[in-house]
Amino acid sequence: xxxxxYSKGAKWTFSPPMIPATSQKLKGQMKKCPDVWDIPSxxxxxxxxxxxxxxxxxALLKRIVEAHSMPGDWVLDAFxxxxxxxxxxxxxxxxxxxxxxxxxxxxxxxxRIRALNQSHNFEIETKAQTD
Numbered sequence: 001x002x003x004x005x006y007s008k009g010a011k012w013t014f015s016p017p018m019i020p021a022t023s024q025k026l027k028g029q030m031k032k033c034p035d036v037w038d039i040p041s042x043x044x045x046x047x048x049x050x051x052x053x054x055x056x057x058x059a060l061l062k063r064i065v066e067a068h069s070m071p072g073d074w075v076l077d078a079f080x081x082x083x084x085x086x087x088x089x090x091x092x093x094x095x096x097x098x099x100x101x102x103x104x105x106x107x108x109x110x111x112r113i114r115a116l117n118q119s120h121n122f123e124i125e126t127k128a129q130t131d
Contacts, residue, residue, distance in 0.1 A: 005068045013070055017063050037063065050108050052082030061088035069094050083109025090116055 017033035039060045061084045071093035077085040080098035089096040098109050
């Protein structure tokens with residue numbers, strides 16, 4: 001899969017993900033994460049599972065959000081599904097906007113954000129579809 005990120009203007013953020021080094025030479029230090037990430041998929045009994053069919057692991061989205069934004073930046077997920085990107089952004093101190101055409105997706109994402117922070121205020125806007 002490929003990651004695409006967009007920036008207003010020529011300035012953009014990329015902070016390579018860091019992982020603990022395992023060699024004796026670098027013991028106790030951090031090193032850049034390799035290009036292939038070993039993040040397991042969600043199993044059927046995973047605590048974070050919402051039941052949404054296209055849900056991704058929170059560890060994956062946290063790594064992506066952290067690498068491509070700074071605290072306080074905006075993160076947009078135009079197809080937010082179960083809300084994992086929004087949860088990652090919220091936990092990492094980013095501002096976020098989530099969109100989806102499915103009411104189930106919006107409700108699932110909103111429930112997850114509310115479960116993180118009961119005092120977090122956000123708005124859900126709906127647009128009636130016209131045929």
